[in-house]
Amino acid sequence: MSLVILGLSHHTAPLPLLEAMSLDPSRRADLESRLTARENVAEAIVVSTCNRTEVYAESLTFHGAVSDITEALTEATGVDNAQLREHLYVHYEDRAIAHAFTVACGLDSMAVGEAQILGQMRTALRDAQRTGHAGPALNALFQQALRVGKRAHTETGIDAVSVSLVEAGIARAEAHLGSLEDLSVLVVGAGGMSSLAATTMTRRGVGSLTVVNRTLSKAQRLAERTGGTARPLAELADALAAADVVVSCTGSTGVVVDLATAADAQVARAGRPQAYVDLALPHDVAPEVASLRGVVLAGLSALGDDLSAGQASAQVQEVADLVIGEVAAYLTSRAAESVAPTVAALRRHAADVVAGELGRLEQRLPQLDEATRAEVQLAVHRIVEKLLHTPTVRVKELAVGGHGDDYAQALRELFDLRPGQTATASVPPSQGGMP
Incomplete structure (x- = not known):
């Protein structure tokens, strides 16, 4: 069994293809079932976000898994197989673990x-747990990735770098409209x-905020938290006319603001100037809106370009170093776990032999006093340990070096061991929202 990650992101695919590949929760579950x-x-x-769709x-x-995943993605999205393959990347085992941790830290x-x-990775994990699509291996990977991501934000300076898409959109709007x-x-x-977006706008001291x-x-509920006013979607046209800045991110599969509206x-x-910030994937605002006089439209592609120019190398390197250390620790732990059933079986076998021999000693020398019997038992246990x-130590060391399976198999053959199969999966504790 091996870990494989196959997907595409803003690094490898144009925005229209990312839009076509974007999957809502029900379609994610369907793809996992396939x-x-x-x-x-x-x-x-x-995992499907505005930046990526990954399996x-x-x-x-x-090779069989790569083929199966590619075919399933084609079936689930309708994207041509040849076009999909042109933009897909594949990560395997060590590199897959490193990629998962890097994504969780926000470096990708x-x-x-x-x-x-x-939050998006946590949601994907919980959904897959609920449907039974995630088992012991992916549970362990995702839970550790979430822990590493949280460490990145609590123990490094990466938050000073993380200018959000919302902030980038605000910068575009202010360049067009002023403060x-x-x-x-x-x-x-x-x-x-x-x-x-609503929280950030309120913090910036905007004159009024409306949520549709x-x-x-x-x-x-959102308007109450941010001091704004709520309106139903049926009043979108009137709300657009009153807004200097429009920020849209609905998760809709179709255009929400078309050219005519x-x-x-x-x-x-x-004709008063107006700025649209479209944070949705697929996009909410028709691209043609940018052609209107006095209107500027900033979508994910443009905002991504703005953000890529502002990365702070010191903080990014700090998190990258954290990821390297965490990957090494995870590989060591996973290697040790792979031989753990054999080690446990060996110790059980030894314990059974000791118990049998001490039982026979009890029958042959019933006259032994308690102190002597205790000394004999202690001596036998020390010898076995x-x-x-x-x-025990050697098999774990060899496992880290990639040779644990061979050594564990030798132990199983030499001592006629039959280690039981163990598999556990658990839901990570609720964090009450984004960490």
Whole structure:
């Protein structure tokens, strides 16, 4: 069994392809079901964000799993297989572990160091646990990745680097409109990114904030937290006309603001300048809106370009060093776990032999006093511990070097051991939102 990661991100694929590959929770679950039903994939977790769509899989065979995952992605998204293969990347075993930890730390994100990916990975794990698509291997990987990501934000200076997509969008809006103070801002959507946008805008001291969402109750809750006003989606046209800045991130599969609606808003505004910040994938705002007089539109591609120019190398290197150390520790731990059943079986075998011999001694020398019997038992146990110490330590050392399986097999053959199969999976504790 081996870990395989196959996917594409903003590093390897153009934005239109990322949009086509974007999967909502139900489609992620469907893809995971397709994968685990195939003979080469034992476990699967799909992570799909505005930056990436990736499949994390515990595979029975490497090449078979890569083929199965590629075919399943094609079936799930409708993207042509040849086009998909052109932009896919594959990570295997050590490199896959390093990639998972790097993603969790935000080093592979458009906004380097952003923490939102932690919540997205945690959600993907919990969804896969609930559906039974994640097993012991991916549970262990994701839980450790989440711990590493949290360490990156609590123990390094990466948060000083993580200028978010929202901040980049604000910079674009201010370049077009000037300071946001006293301006009217409209947030379309009420999810995690929209909440971040609303909170950031309020902190910037905007004149007014309006939240529009398909479910009015969610818009009301966000508006209450940020001192704004909530309106239903049916009033979007009027809200657009009143807004100097529009930030949209709804998770919709279709365009939310089309050219005609944006043009009507401009007519109602008598041509006053307006800025759109589209944080959605697929995009919420029709690209043609950028052609309107007085309107600027900043989408994920442009914001990603803005952010890539502002990375701080010292903080990034600090997290990269953390990842290297964590990968080494994880590989060591996993190697030791791979031979643990054999070590446990060897110790059980030794304990059974000791118990049998001490029982026979009891029958042959019933007259032994308690003190002597205790000394004999202690001496026997010490002998066994000394005999087992070297093979126990050595098998763990060899496992780290990649030779543990051969040595463990030799122990099983020499001592006729039958270690039982162990497999555990647990849900990480709730963190109450983003770390």
